[in-house]
Amino acid sequence: MMRYADRPWLKHFTEEQLEDVENPPSVLHSFLEAAERAPARPALRYFDGTVSYGELDALSDGLARRLADRGFAPGDRLAVMLQNVPQFVIALLAAWKAGGAVVPVNPMYKEGELAHILADAGATAIVCSERAWHDYVRATAALSPVRIALTASELDLQTRDDPRVLTAGRRPADDAEDVLTAARAAAGPRPDVALPRSGDTALISYTSGTSGRPKGAINTHGNISFNAHRQVRVQDFPADAVVFALAPLFHITGLVCELAAALSAGHTVALAYRFEPGVVLDAFREHRPVYTVGPSTAFMALLARPDATAEDFASFQLISSGGAPLPPAVVEAFRIRSGGLYLANGYGLTECTAPCASVPPGREAPVDPESGTLAVGVPGPGTMIRILDDKGAEVPFGESGEIAVSGPMVVPGYWNKPEESAAALPGGELLTGDIGFMDEDGWLYVVDRKKDMISASGFKVWPREVEDVLYTHPAVREAAVVGVPDSYRGESVKAYVSLRPGASAEPAELIAYCKERLAAYKYPREVEMLVELPKTATGKILRRELKTSAG
Numbered sequence: 001m002m003r004y005a006d007r008p009w010l011k012h013f014t015e016e017q018l019e020d021v022e023n024p025p026s027v028l029h030s031f032l033e034a035a036e037r038a039p040a041r042p043a044l045r046y047f048d049g050t051v052s053y054g055e056l057d058a059l060s061d062g063l064a065r066r067l068a069d070r071g072f073a074p075g076d077r078l079a080v081m082l083q084n085v086p087q088f089v090i091a092l093l094a095a096w097k098a099g100g101a102v103v104p105v106n107p108m109y110k111e112g113e114l115a116h117i118l119a120d121a122g123a124t125a126i127v128c129s130e131r132a133w134h135d136y137v138r139a140t141a142a143l144s145p146v147r148i149a150l151t152a153s154e155l156d157l158q159t160r161d162d163p164r165v166l167t168a169g170r171r172p173a174d175d176a177e178d179v180l181t182a183a184r185a186a187a188g189p190r191p192d193v194a195l196p197r198s199g200d201t202a203l204i205s206y207t208s209g210t211s212g213r214p215k216g217a218i219n220t221h222g223n224i225s226f227n228a229h230r231q232v233r234v235q236d237f238p239a240d241a242v243v244f245a246l247a248p249l250f251h252i253t254g255l256v257c258e259l260a261a262a263l264s265a266g267h268t269v270a271l272a273y274r275f276e277p278g279v280v281l282d283a284f285r286e287h288r289p290v291y292t293v294g295p296s297t298a299f300m301a302l303l304a305r306p307d308a309t310a311e312d313f314a315s316f317q318l319i320s321s322g323g324a325p326l327p328p329a330v331v332e333a334f335r336i337r338s339g340g341l342y343l344a345n346g347y348g349l350t351e352c353t354a355p356c357a358s359v360p361p362g363r364e365a366p367v368d369p370e371s372g373t374l375a376v377g378v379p380g381p382g383t384m385i386r387i388l389d390d391k392g393a394e395v396p397f398g399e400s401g402e403i404a405v406s407g408p409m410v411v412p413g414y415w416n417k418p419e420e421s422a423a424a425l426p427g428g429e430l431l432t433g434d435i436g437f438m439d440e441d442g443w444l445y446v447v448d449r450k451k452d453m454i455s456a457s458g459f460k461v462w463p464r465e466v467e468d469v470l471y472t473h474p475a476v477r478e479a480a481v482v483g484v485p486d487s488y489r490g491e492s493v494k495a496y497v498s499l500r501p502g503a504s505a506e507p508a509e510l511i512a513y514c515k516e517r518l519a520a521y522k523y524p525r526e527v528e529m530l531v532e533l534p535k536t537a538t539g540k541i542l543r544r545e546l547k548t549s550a551g
């Protein structure tokens with residue numbers, strides 16, 4: 001009988017792609033080499049502004065010096081709470097040059113969430129937007145370990161104040177230093193600190209995981225460089241490639257797949273503050289990127305734009321969807337609208353430093369004929385994925401169980417959480433909390449989150465399967481399915497749906513549509529229409545929130 005250790009997925013790669021780089025240099029090392037090789041090459045584009053590799057190197061040297069002068073020592077943590085602006089990148093490189101780690105913080109977090117992260121990570125420095133500093137970060141930071149406060153304006157490093165995204169205006173603070181002013185004032189070589197080694201902490205990435213308060217996953221420099229270098233080798237983009245940062249840099253997918261990979265290859269990263277479909281399409285037209293990655297919901301939003309044309313996507317060599325389920329119907333709709341582009345699924349978690357499975361170059365992921373689920377890809381070389389039952393034993397290929405991942409991209413643990421680390425990472429293997437199965441060719445299918453299973457009259461219903469059917473209905477833009485309490489069945493299936501602009505459909509019609517296509521216990525008994533489904537800042541539809549409001 002074939003076992004997971006036989007790694008059937010390797011047959012999808014060429015021999016060259018299988019040759020893994022042993023101990024790839026850290027992304028900071030590769031960035032420094034790229035800056036030395038071609039200092040004039042654009043590292044960042046931000047609306048109409050450009051920051052070259054040489055400038056980015058000098059600015060991050062200056063900020064690293066300033067941080068060090070103000071007492072930021074190797075091993076210290078800098079919280080970076082910014083949208084996709086150049087100062088995010090300057091701060092990240094500066095913290096690494098000063099020997100520290102970065103704690104990316106979602107700028108949409110409220111006081112309580114920020115206070116928890118600053119205290120838990122023991123962050124002694126923070127950089128946030130001017131607006132956030134005045135609104136609540138000043139007060140929150142005052143009660144935290146933070147001693148160094150820096151602010152950034154989204155109006156800097158470009159001249160076009162686009163009213164659709166840049167509404168804040170300039171509001172410098174007396175008690176927080178501007179990032180760029182600090183970087184320029186302290187110009188000179190970077191602090192005399194050793195460059196990071198593979199096991200050093202690069203990021204502490206807060207993730208809610210399956211339950212409880214957010215925990216800080218420790219992404220080491222080795223974790224990041226493994227995934228970044230692999231991606232660069234497999235993608236093989238031209239030297240002057242532009243990558244568009246669709247996913248936010250404060251999330252691991254944006255940080256690794258867009259930024260770290262591009263900076264280690266000497267590519268250009270185009271930033272556009274935050275996701276706004278019209279602005280994103282303009283950026284595609286202006287910067288002509290070869291690659292981007294984002295959650296499936298971002299592509300659904302782009303597809304809903306009547307002005308999106310195939311020409312807008314003509315520069316792309318690859319577009320990946322990751323971080324959230326990708327319904328097969330969206331792949332096909334995207335292919336038609338983009339003039340033939342294949343939207344490549346990819347699967348990963350914060351705890352595996354972004355992807356651990358993706359669609360190999362030149363392939364298309366199969367759809368499981370029974371459930372209609374699109375495969376998320378195959379594990380990359382150097383990666384081990386097993387499917388386990390409740391007792392931790394491997395289940396046969398084709399059978400569902402918990403997805404377990406090991407490899408050089410899996411984090412060593414959670415910050416200051418030995419018990420949670422031991423439970424989630426027994427022997428270093430990550431128990432993902434996702435249910436999935438693998439076919440005999442090594443294609444991985446994610447069925448759902450373990451905790452989102454609905455038990456209707458004792459039958460298991462995976463919300464994803466029902467959502468995938470809803471997505472095939474021409475009027476449906478977004479769908480989320482949850483279990484709601486039902487006195488007869490225990491739980492029954494409820495769907496929340498948002499419609500495409502201009503489309504119409506009644507709940508009864510959608511219920512009948514699903515009833516025709518799904519087993520009797522699976523089709524939704526209730527459909528509720530919403531204008532927009534609640535989502536996380538990274539584009540995942542918040543089933544949990546819908547379930548709470550329903551229950």
Ligand code: AMP
Pocket residue numbers: 207252321322323324325326345346347348349350351376432433434446448449
């Ligand atoms: P995060 O740590 O925020 O990146 O979230 C990771 C979770 O996103 C995983 O545990 C999955 O539940 C989900 N996820 C990521 N990629 C996919 C995908 N391609 N299909 C389905 N779910 C996904």
